[in-house]
Amino acid sequence: MERGPEESRGVTELAEKARKEISGLVEDLKQPQKTQLWKSVFRVKHERSDTRNRSLGVLSNVFLHLHPARINRDAVRYSYTWGMGGISFYLFLVLTFTGVMLMFYYHPTKVQAFRDVLYLEHDVPFGKLLRNMHRWAAHLMIITVWLHMFRVVLTGSYKKPREFNWCVGVILLVLTLLLSFTGYLLPDDQLGFWAVTVGTNMARATPLLGSEGPFGPELGMTPFNDVRFALLGGSIVDANALLRAYIWHCLAIPIIAAVFMGVHFWRVRKDGGISGPAPVVLESEMKVEHSR
Numbered sequence: 001m002e003r004g005p006e007e008s009r010g011v012t013e014l015a016e017k018a019r020k021e022i023s024g025l026v027e028d029l030k031q032p033q034k035t036q037l038w039k040s041v042f043r044v045k046h047e048r049s050d051t052r053n054r055s056l057g058v059l060s061n062v063f064l065h066l067h068p069a070r071i072n073r074d075a076v077r078y079s080y081t082w083g084m085g086g087i088s089f090y091l092f093l094v095l096t097f098t099g100v101m102l103m104f105y106y107h108p109t110k111v112q113a114f115r116d117v118l119y120l121e122h123d124v125p126f127g128k129l130l131r132n133m134h135r136w137a138a139h140l141m142i143i144t145v146w147l148h149m150f151r152v153v154l155t156g157s158y159k160k161p162r163e164f165n166w167c168v169g170v171i172l173l174v175l176t177l178l179l180s181f182t183g184y185l186l187p188d189d190q191l192g193f194w195a196v197t198v199g200t201n202m203a204r205a206t207p208l209l210g211s212e213g214p215f216g217p218e219l220g221m222t223p224f225n226d227v228r229f230a231l232l233g234g235s236i237v238d239a240n241a242l243l244r245a246y247i248w249h250c251l252a253i254p255i256i257a258a259v260f261m262g263v264h265f266w267r268v269r270k271d272g273g274i275s276g277p278a279p280v281v282l283e284s285e286m287k288v289e290h291s292r
């Protein structure tokens with residue numbers, strides 16, 4: 001069938017329009033940063049030479065803004081921080097992930113707890129690896145948190161204005177130790193049983209709150225209402241103690257620790273970033289200092 005002149009012009013126009021659209025798409029592929037899609041994701045131009053734009057680029061990105069836009073290069077040197085705070089946090093994340101995985105297999109009951117551990121060790125695919133990742137990360141975290149505290153002492157970073165963050169750190173240290181201690185009972189083996197027996201017996205001697213502690217008896221503390229009783233959910237290490245350790249270990253302490261970590265990191269920023277080594281005074285500057 002023959003096309004009329006009107007119809008042929010329409011077809012040509014359509015073909016021309018399609019050609020323009022396709023060449024537009026090809027151009028977009030060559031320079032994606034000019035497309036509207038790109039601009040809707042990255043709202044600031046990234047130009048290396050422009051420091052203001054580079055800072056804005058960091059601040060307008062939800063992930064990058066967690067870090068400061070500018071930092072003191074010397075303060076984040078590994079030789080200064082040892083990276084121990086960061087590694088402690090990383091280990092906490094590993095522990096949370098592997099801990100949730102372990103929860104899929106573990107029941108906090110006298111009948112099942114130890115059997116679940118044996119099942120994990122011998123039958124669950126990669127169960128032994130999972131359990132050992134959790135165990136080793138826990139041991140390592142205790143070491144890294146101590147080392148982190150040690151470097152904070154060595155660099156004097158507990159001093160003004162960081163006193164408050166030091167105190168938050170002390171709470172984090174206690175929470176880390178408590179996480180380890182409550183996890184100890186969970187396999188319900190002899191090691192854990194006796195460790196928790198000894199640990200909670202010490203709680204008897206707590207001042208005011210223990211039945212054998214200073215001023216405890218005067219305040220009406222007995223083996224059946226003191227702090228040890230509250231920890232164990234009874235007067236012996238048994239099923240209730242296992243359940244309580246499980247809830248403290250998997251729920252309460254990790255949540256409290258996560259909140260305190262949030263405060264800790266926020267305070268590092270608010271206190272002016274990581275303290276940083278003492279500023280280097282050049283010989284020429286020293287002369288100026290002396291002549292003043």
Ligand code: HEM
Pocket residue numbers: 081083084085086088089092145148149152155157158162165166167168169170172173176261264268273274275276
């Ligand atoms: C779960 C335990 C902890 C985590 C995850 C943690 C994490 C961090 C991180 C990531 C930093 C940034 C600098 C760095 O990495 O060194 C930091 C700084 C700091 N931490 Fe911790 N920390 C923990 C425990 C502690 C403890 C036990 C203390 C002391 C008792 C402490 C006191 C401080 C102080 C004072 C700073 C500021 C240091 C500076 O400005 O140079 N933290 N922490």
